[in-house]
Amino acid sequence: MQFALIDDIAVHYDFRPAGAGASDAGPVIVFINSLGTDLRIWDEVKTRLGSDRAVLTYDKRGHGLSGIGATPYTIERLAHDLIGLLEKLSIARAVLCGLSVGGLVAQGVHALRPDLVAGLVLSNTAHKIGTAEMWNARMEAIGKDGLASILDTTMPRWFTPAFRVPDNAAYAGYRAMFARQPLDGYIATCAALREADYTAAARAITVPTLCIVGDQDGSTPPDLVRELAGLIHGARFEVIAGAGHIPNVEQPAAYTDLLRQFLQQIPPHIPQGD
Numbered sequence: 001m002q003f004a005l006i007d008d009i010a011v012h013y014d015f016r017p018a019g020a021g022a023s024d025a026g027p028v029i030v031f032i033n034s035l036g037t038d039l040r041i042w043d044e045v046k047t048r049l050g051s052d053r054a055v056l057t058y059d060k061r062g063h064g065l066s067g068i069g070a071t072p073y074t075i076e077r078l079a080h081d082l083i084g085l086l087e088k089l090s091i092a093r094a095v096l097c098g099l100s101v102g103g104l105v106a107q108g109v110h111a112l113r114p115d116l117v118a119g120l121v122l123s124n125t126a127h128k129i130g131t132a133e134m135w136n137a138r139m140e141a142i143g144k145d146g147l148a149s150i151l152d153t154t155m156p157r158w159f160t161p162a163f164r165v166p167d168n169a170a171y172a173g174y175r176a177m178f179a180r181q182p183l184d185g186y187i188a189t190c191a192a193l194r195e196a197d198y199t200a201a202a203r204a205i206t207v208p209t210l211c212i213v214g215d216q217d218g219s220t221p222p223d224l225v226r227e228l229a230g231l232i233h234g235a236r237f238e239v240i241a242g243a244g245h246i247p248n249v250e251q252p253a254a255y256t257d258l259l260r261q262f263l264q265q266i267p268p269h270i271p272q273g274d
């Protein structure tokens, strides 16, 4: 377990450098988790990627083992946390792969510090997710009855019926992951989602971008992610079959294949100066 102090909180992260025999000196891949999850959602994709690349995963503020800090949040606040973590780890250039709110954080980092971003994988995300009414209703419901009270309405957006079966131990595990997130952190992140509109920022993206969605995503459906891709110059749009909102968990092989193809397009970093 690794922790770094970033502003008012300790951020929990896991940095795995590229293996000694790595053939590719490309940028670090940074994975940014979604609302109600922690860094473990990337375990299977990390394993499949192997040790050719350095990989950073972390729990965004208010999730997993990271601190909660001052609430409510903004996407900018979450983006500053990642910028702080990249600086602490001396990572000068990264491919950011953000899932859902993580995709908004990736867009936020690009808007604030484009120099840090070699490419973007915007997964099951959008320039704007949901409506103010929707987020207010969700915040009110869980403020009253807790996160477990929305488990049975959340899981059908995250996972396909084939995954949501009683004899799937992984499904039980992801239900537990959701229900055990800190309530204050979850609500503070809903507030950030409610306020976020990255339409103009998406139009200004200049780095290679891959937009991914699961064909059965109930939170950011394919048409919405296609709309995001349409805003970004040259962005590629890919749909993963047999997946909901978290295709990296449900279809890790297909997800990793798309990532690998995309990473081949990103040139290795040529250090400037001296």
Ligand SMILES: O=C(O)CC1=CCC(=O)O1
Residues within 6 Å of the ligand: 033, 034, 035, 036, 099, 100, 101, 102, 129, 154, 157, 193, 219, 245
């Ligand atoms: O609807 C959900 O719970 C999924 C979701 C929306 C934003 C995010 O990060 O996850």
